[in-house]
Amino acid sequence: MNTSSNTTPTWSHDLISSARIALACLDLTSLNDADTEADIAQLCQRAQSPFGPTAAVCVWPRLAAFARAQLPPHIAVAAVANFPYGNADVDAAMRDTVQIVQAGAQEVDVVLPYKALMAGDEAAVTTLLVAVRQACPGLVLKVILETGELQTPELIQRASQLALDAGADFLKTSTGKTATHATPEAAHIMLAAITAHPSAQKYAGFKASGGIKTAQEAIIYEALTQHYLGAAALTAKRFRLGASSLLANLEAVLGELDDESPTQPGGY
Template structure:
């Protein structure tokens, strides 16, 4: 489990160079392909690329988990998948069954979409039932709860959703699916990180994942500096912090290698 970080009020003073930002982003990247038309060949190529460059994980549709596990055998790169995705409105039984199959296929991490529409409508119990049931099905794998922060009404609602996820066993709180009009924002990230910082000492620790619309090293810097500020220097690592993206990879590699960035139009 990731360490929760320093006490409230800690302010980091770390200043990262562009190359250091790019290296941190690469090490914490969940290289993602959740396009509707993604193929088995796409997923296998994604896994090979992740292994080659050393990302934290790949994130693919559940039907591709076993293939990615095979491609990444012997590698430290994790395999993540998504459930109740992207709508957040599927039935609990079906989501649980999909989770069980993904874990049986070798998934290391399950990214679950919170039933955020039910939550917004005041049906907190529905959100609790989903997280609890999927958490049980996840077993030894990590549970990353996507709160779809861009669809929530305010910072206070974002914080309430993050607290709910943490109270019901989330190992990470993730901003977004990348499928809604508003994905990760610095405001949402700050709200979630402040909730994570407030996790009591001795309680299970929680990480943070920013996902959607993060395409450049400059974008990544914003979120890394927020984590440094709120959680303290040294908190960011693959065990505590992730980016969910594919469009980010080319830019961070170009910064590390000192080359121009190829054009990239990926939505993730």
């Protein structure tokens, strides 16, 4: 980035192109415990950016119906299930999922029971994910692996495989509620798992979430997705970014404005 004498940034062509992709693939997120309808109304307004719409907004199940009523049909509503702790409580995950379906949302972001996986209980992981998949037919299912907690490449790979076997449409890195968020290292493993899966390689996507605040950070995950899944995958159908404060920076890049805009409220 070069800076002229009036401090207005002059962004590179590659960064502007990346910002356009990132905005179109953004799940604009607010997952604060105290979120209200007023907060979500503001979020939904932000999702309708002057530079184009985001792919989705991501909210709590209790606010999914309200969000759906605030948005045009071309912006999806995603809501979280089994969030953020990733317990192995199938009934609780099912209650979230049913609420999301009844709200008219299009997407479910469910946390894989990563603690059960770390304890060696793969059956608990599969039981919960299959139950959620069956409870939301026709909806996009993103499975949050919480890669920062899994700690080893082998666990991240196994979580990826179990999620894809259960019918995940996307593998998602993180809840944004733990110390370690999205990392390129985890992305490599997850994307490789998609390309190696006999059926999911044809349709499954990747979502990086947590700690992504700038177009410069987003371009890392775009490049990884393109490397593994091909350039055609850089659309909302197979690539997402989950963030709350990224949009302001993307708008700064696309508008060649000062990018010291205040961040937006949210959980990531």
